Amino acid sequence: MARLASRGTHRPVQPPREKAALGTARRRWGRSERPGRWAVARLVSERPNCPQPSSSSWAATHHAPSSAAACGAPRLASNRARRQKVKDFQDIFLQIITPEKIQANINDSEVENEEISYIIPVDGKQYTIYLKKRYFLSENFMVYLYNQGSMKAYDSEVQTQCYYQGYVEGYTNSIVILSTCSGLRGILQFENVSYGIEPLESTIEFQHVLYKLKNKNNDSALLTSHDQGIKQNSVNYVILLSKKSQEAGTDLRPLYLEMHIVVDKVLYDYLGSDSMVATSKIIEVISLVNSMFAQFKVTIVLSSLELWSDENKISTDGEADELLNKFIEWKKSYLTLRPHDIAYLFIYRDHPNNVGATFPGKMCVTHYSAGIALYTKEMTLEAFSVIVTQIMGLSLGIAYDEPMKCQCSGALCIMNPNAMQFSGVKTFSNCSLSDFENFISNMGTRCLQNKPQMQKAPAAVCGNGKVEGKEQCDCGNEEQCGPDSCCDFRTCVLKHGAQCATGLCCKRDCKFQSKGFECRPRAHPECDFPEFCNGSSAKCEPDVTVHNGHLCKHGKHMCFGGNCQDSNAQCEAIFGKGSRAAPFQCYEEIHAQTGRFGNCGINNKDYVPCRWRNFRCGRLICTYPTRIPFYKDNVAVMYAYVRDIICVTIDFRVPLSAQDPMAVRSGTYCDKGKICVNRQCVDRLAVEKKEQACSQTCSGHGVCNSLLKCHCFDGFQPPTCKSKTRAYSEVPEKQDLNRETTQIPVALLGESGLLTPPTAAPPPGESLQCSVALSTAATLSARAALRRPNAPTAVIQPLKAPTQRSHVPSSSPSLRNWKAARKHQ
Template sequence: QNSFLQIIYPEKIQANTSGNSENFQVYNEQVSYIIPISEKPYTVHLKQRFFLADNFMVYLYNQGSMNSYSSDIRTQCYYQGYIEGYLNSVVALSTCSGLRGILQFENVSYGIEPLESAVEFQHLLYKLRNENEFPFLTENNQDTEQNPMDYTVFINEKPESTVSDLIPLYLEMHIVVDKVLYDFLGSDSMIVTNKVIEIIGLVNSMFAQFKITVVLSSLELWSDKNKIATVGEADELLHRFLEWKKSYLTLRPHDIAYLFIYRDYPDYVGATFPGKMCVTHYSSGIALYPKEITLEAFSTIVTQMLGLSLGISYDDPKKCQCSAATCIMNPKAMQSSGVKTFSSCSLSDFKNFISNMGARCLQNKPQMQKTLVSICGNGRVEGNEVCDCGTEEQCGTDSCCNPRTCMLQPGANCDTGSCCNNCQFKAAGAECRPVGHPECDISEACNGSSAICPTDITIHNGHKCKDGKAFCFDGGCHDLDARCESIFGKGSKNAPFACYEEIHSQNDRFGNCGKQGKSYKFCPWRNLICGRLICTYPSQTPFLQEDASVIYAFVRDVVCITLHHRSKNEDPMEIKSGSICDDGRICVNRECVESRILATQSHTCSQKCNGHGVCTSTLECHCSSGFRPPDCQRSARDSSNSPGEQGLIMEKTFVKARKKQWLLGIYLALPVLTVATITAISWKRLKKRLTKQQESQSSESESSTHRTDSRSRSESSSGTDTVRSKSESSAQTNTTSSN
């Protein structure tokens, strides 16, 4: 791969602290070297970069048993910087033992490493070539076929390396290296560990533009044998790795786990779940390491995959621009040497992901060694800096941050963040992240004392929504009938099972259960309604949609329809997890599984809310209006789980349901009350009439001329008793009716 090789002697430019080029026990915050390339000296300026967790652990296997140890890797000797006089240049080096890493100019890259057993400070310098053809990544559950495109890249005159309105984020990775790659990289734990760290260092140099630090929290080396089967396509491996991860990575802190696998000539070089970075059961990726590839090219692959997980799509080079010769999300970036940056399209995608998903798992900063000195003006908040908007030109005149001191301007409370407006915190209760679905998500509001929007929280997976037609899943409620109507218009519904059988039996771009290498994954009969959405089409006019192919099928007197979008990274016709696929079953990751598992978990979790709230994704109660957390037992005039107006629409749904029950009770009781009232009035009138009759009879008896016939008196008495008996019977009847 290398036609250019040189033995060179780098020269360290002495700093104020003691130390020389051969003594690396003292690590300066900033350091510079003169590195000769083709006998021309280039000055490299470096700054310390921390991306290894303080508790960084290496896990190693020996005869089947796992041993963990705190690595001897020194976290202070990793640097990033630039080459003096070259605006678009990046340098990523370790100085742990000599200089080891990469120097990137605009369109050419050089690798540097110390010569072993060299008496003097000798290093090997070589040119990196990344000219091999590699296929695109596999975006799991997505159709990644792409039409040939002209990969001309437009270059902005003004670089976009600093994005002032983004906040620092921290992505913690656990990396697993399979047995074959472990052997290919040197079959030595220290050598392999150093190479993985070098890869992550290069990944960090690219993500620095978005203020993201990729933190290597732990490393696992399958040094004796693989723990899962590594045959098959990338997306198959991803699902296999995901299952393994659930059982074996519960105690190792990470935001996302990756498996690095060696393949001589793979069809695809990776698989991941786009836009699922902070979704625990999707936070995984597979990266295949081809035989003829440089660490630079592989780091580009890893960066692209992490980008996909962060909601960043591949670039259309005709529309997307960046400040480098090659944009990172260009599908052919891995074949290019030199500096790579994210494009304007990537920035837009990333901001959209942060706005909608919140990237809640990336907001907690892991414990790392902090730099003692900060550089004001580099666009990164470091050390004692409160803010850093970049250079004076980049900050502008209306910045909340003083570009000279990296402190807030007088009177300013904040600089960036979704809860910062005109240098002031937004008022408590100001919405900073809207509700995704009113029954399955909770809006987040500013707390009035922070510029950062609170962690994104959703309703617990398995909670019923849309009158029981679907289940909440990752903040969404996916009703297939509603989706069909939104795509194809009024009257369109989820198609009958026969339509799914007909279209999915072809196992093509219109009917499948995802990609499997270059082909499509066949849907088993049980999972047919978890593949791609098929709808009924009631209209008499053909359906037209730009950039989409349409297929119709006439099955059992029903017109079925579905689409295939040629250029969209995310398939709009993919059936989402949480959709109902059969009685008592829901789709989860394209499989039709029993819903009772999720529903039971949600119900069990919500029981602790005492009927006055629902369980959230953090397993805490979100209380209905008028009740107070944590158990929603205590009443409160105005209650919410966090400062600000939470306004959970589900609360309104519950109140509405209770109102319906109350009205139903009134409707049922009203006829009974009416009958009872009429009976009571009738009884009162009857009693009044009887009383008058008795009085009249008594008067007549008294005025009678000595009627002493016992028989007559007996009849009078008998008559009165008879009337009373009837009256008592009537009263008893009335009582029964009123009951």
């Protein structure tokens, strides 16, 4: 029967950080009700990481971040006051830091950056982290997306050779999970506290935001309080009386679990309807799960990922166990050709009764190797990875721990019913090890013994045009490179004196572009941000836009994908001045025929007919402003005369697999209060509210960007754009976006977790998305900022008179000269 992980009435375990504030100690006896278990008596300090009397100099001088205050803090008036003090600190802890890379160890590896190290400052102290690259994606890892019911498979565009796992020097019970794909992004876990780190966007320095993680779902327990219809794991425990229980699984053989993950439509939208973001987040979850299962020498291999991007393929209503049975039936029919040992469905619920379901001990039973994991509101990525690990543990025959009877090396064991509520390193207990050994010895794990081929860094082949391994550059063969290339085509090494060979921030003289050089201009002044070079890299910063749903052109249109989606402007750009988006009768006339001129997409080489309500979201139909026939190379033109209006559309004759240039763009208005999204006419409020909820945290001095972070106006600094920066008096007031066009109506706010839900915005320090992008211009000098190309005055206002920025008297010569020059303009 399906095992549920749900809310319950268990007494919460005291949080590790709260214990640190209490500063007491008690004797804890480890006992087991199961026969054959060994018992341990130990004195546990309730002030973790505080110096203890010891002959070891390390014990007297080292402690975890921020523990000094807890160890030496004066006694507070009450436990409630202590708890509030700890809570307040957790809510406000946030740092802007610049990590320093200190080592790239390639001496013992054929692959560059196989092992790397960084110095990261935390709360005023420098910590050195050591990292080693981890490979847990299948060699043939694929991402499956849906469009109008048609499924397409893609090789993931997400970088897959940049995931690392390691530890903090001096802290044996620490874990670091980082991605270096674009800056540092991930989690630093100490025994009783965890920190998130991610890069600040649109900054010219290697700046990152560091913040303390805290899961706010403290009322959510994992074990059901009522066993009605739910049974405990039916495995007959056979206790192994050996030293293995104390050796933490050192004799276990390596096992490999191939996993297929499905993300439901609601969670996909919760992630911003972005396949790249969703894929990156799921990979981060599996990276964290792997860090926990490493204790049992089990590697979770992500074989494929399926994103239900258009609609759910099964109903996700009902409790988790009901949904599990539906998913099992769907899995039998649709996942037979995708290699996997177990399939999981990740779904989103605001406040579910259960957080997951699976069949205990059925990992290698084909028809039952599945699970449901629910991501809930205000949950961190760290907490969600614990849920996935626990449910997966149940499938491997591992039962929940009795907290007072099972011991582990960490402050909290993984299979503790309350483990998801607290931060810090978590390990499996002696009880879990015994359960796992029993499972692999009695149940059999043949499905986990085959080692799949996993993605590795490709072997370097100089001359193929791809930079691989230790290559510094690769421009191809001698003819392709040419005499002026910055790269030696024979060795794939930069020529003497060259800093770079390719990239938007690499000049023709093979030097880096200067700091502040605009490498990617705005696609639209109200809906996009420019990106700049940082002076030390050939790469331009990743493209970041205003979040979908932001209003543009005086509130008449909507930003989507970095552009203001105005169908009138689109028609005018194609057919000339005077052309406008056609009235509904034109769409009805052409789309009703369903062909290459009127459709809502293509499915298996057949044109998808548009439903009546979606006519204006199919292909763009315009009014034709002239009597002269339209002509353009390699296009077919269709005219329709409807109610005294000349309607026109064209077919560019692109391959069926290519994007149709005439497809109505998402974000275009299709009816009163409605916009097109993926060829469907939907309520615009659903999109607007996501942007409004995010932007409301920007204090009226910034807007939400495509990464669900505040992009602050010039002169204001993250995380909430409340306080002013020193650059306030050095740059134009409204360099990036006109404030008049970015006033956001007040929306009801929630708080979010690490999976970047667009419907809610977090307080500082809660999740990976809470980091805030610095305003680009605020980090530039005034001179560099003024080199930007001018934008329409409706968006960027003219510079104010110097009297608004200086204390020059009105009678001063400089001001009189300025006024005289102004009159002649």
